[in-house]
Amino acid sequence: MKFLNVKCNVIIATLLMAFGASAQVNKTKVDGVIGVVGDYIILDSDIDKTYLELKQQGVNTNEITRCQMLGKLLEDKLYAHQAIQDSIIVTDTEVNQKLEEQYAYMVEQLGSVEKVVQYFKKANEEDLKTELFEIIKTNKLTSEMQKKIVDEVTITPEEVRDFFKKIPKDELPVFGAEMEIAQIVVKPQVTKEAEQKAIDQLKQLRKDVLENGASFFSKAVLYSEDPGSRSTGGFYKMNRKTQFVKEFKDVAFSLQEGEISEPFKTEFGYHIIYLEKVRGQDLDLRHILITPKVSDEVLKAAKEKADLIRKRILNKEITFSEAARTMSDEKETRNDGGLLTNPKTQDTRFELTKMDPSLYSIVANLKEGEVSLPMADEDRSGGKFYKIMTVTNRFDEHTADYSKDYTRLKELALKEKQIKAIAKWTEEKIKETYVKINDEYRDCTFTNNWLKK
Structure with missing residues (x-):
């Protein structure tokens, strides 16, 4: 499942930066136009707004020129324009879902609809949402086009080796101190009574919709425990490639249009799905998620179990790896002896200087063979559990080595190849796209050949 995990100031900053920059050529407003890319125009005020929002995000803009800012805006519009040419589809439903998510979050953070409208200096909510719609759609087209370019770039082991060989010895990257970490998770056992209560609640909600004409949208807003969709009435758009858990997808694709499923279980809890279209x-x-509640007694028992496992490891009765394989409730790490994967690099090493502070505070001072005390944590659905952790390996700061650091070097080589691919794509698309820069900016020195000299 997906959950909304964004910061209000980032949302507002992103949208404000785009305000005024989403107008298309066929709009009547032309005053202040400084550039045109395909069907998109750029206003002089867009540069001012971008400066303002970067400053609000704490970015030092003193050394960023207006020419450089215009160059970035031109790139964004080129992506969006080409996305349309390549028939990349961003549906109104998809945009409206994102709009409602962001709008609800901004209202929650700023306090009221009136304050949001005032913040964006719009006459009313309708005008604000209309312009937000265009901004979000353009941003989505831009990101989809960028993703398409990058996703087509792959790299072979031979290319990684060539990349490494071309780096002068005195310029080889230095990787900071790293460690490998493992954990054992103990989840509280939900009682059958708690599970049945969640199922019964969902059955009643389903009955109210089917037999009493209640609104599924309203029921989801009031009762669903999925923070990523609750504000939009439980709405999701998906296909068979969408990254949802298997059980959810299986039920969704088994329904007929207009049908509501019976309650079913996933790792997040119990759901019902209404197939709208x-x-x-x-x-x-739309769906409603209800998570069975865990009693304090059950939670206490989970902590005691985690503590017992820790004692057995410290007493040499079982290794940490063996305990993880046989007793951990985390299926993602269980088969690897509890070994964690770094979400940023997709390998098993965590660089100390880049580690999540909450994780660093737990493992940084663990000695070899030491196991942390049981700690409370929450899963993606908000369910509480206990975990114990250990450091399985440490790596001192070192200069890049091909055999030891292949995964890291592959990542660097791929990024370099992606940058080159984007540069080549941009050069080709500028040549075949209508681009116009007004006289006051024609003396600019751009990274890309926007002036087509």
Whole structure:
């Protein structure tokens, strides 16, 4: 499942930076136009707004020229324009879902609809949402086009080796001190009574919709425990490639349009799904999630179990790896002896200077063979559990070595190849796209050949 995990100031900053920059050529407003890329125009005020929002984000803009700022805006519009040419589809439903998510979050943070409208200096909510819609759609087209370019770039082991060989010895990257970490997770056992209570609640909600004409949207807003979709009435758009858990997808694709499923279980809890619309390979659906509640007694028992496992490891009755394989409730790490994967690099090493502070505070001072005390944590659905952790390996700061640091070097080599691919793509698309720069900016020195000299 997906959960909304954004900061209000970032949302507002992103949208404000785009305000005024989303107008298209066929709009009547032309005053202050300084550039045109395909069907998109750029206003002089867009540069001012970008400066303002970067400053609000704490970025030092003293050395960023207006020419450089215009160059970035031109790039963004080129991506969006080409996305349309390449028939990249961003549906109104998709945009509206994102709009409602962001709008609800901003209202929650700023306090009221009126304050949000005032913040964006709009006459009313309708005008604000209309412009937000265009901004979000343009941003989505831009990101989808960028993703398409990058996703087509792959790299072979031979290319990684060539990349490494071309780096002068005195310029080889230095990797900071790293460690490998393992954990054992003990989840509280939800009672059958708690599970049945969640199922019964969902059955009643389903009955109210089917038999009493209640609104599924309203029920989801009031009762769903999925923070990523609750504010939009449980809405998700998905197809068979969408990254949802298997059980959820299986039920969704088994429904007929207009049908509501019986309650079913996933790792997040119990759900019901209402299939609202079938659009070719895509489904518009709404769901309600109810997570069975865990009693204090059950939670206490989980902590005691985690503590018992820790004692057995410290007493040499079982290794940490063996305990993880046989007793951990975390299926993602269990088969690897509890070894964690770094989400940023997708390998097993965590660089100390880049480690999440909450994780660093737990493992930084653990000695060899030491196991942390049981600690409370929460999973993606907010369910509480206990975990114990250990450091399985440490790596001192060192200069890059091909055999030891292949994964890191592959990442660097791939990034370099992606940058080159984007540069080549940009050069080619500028040549075949209508681009106009007004006289006052024609003396600019751009990174890309926007002036087509």
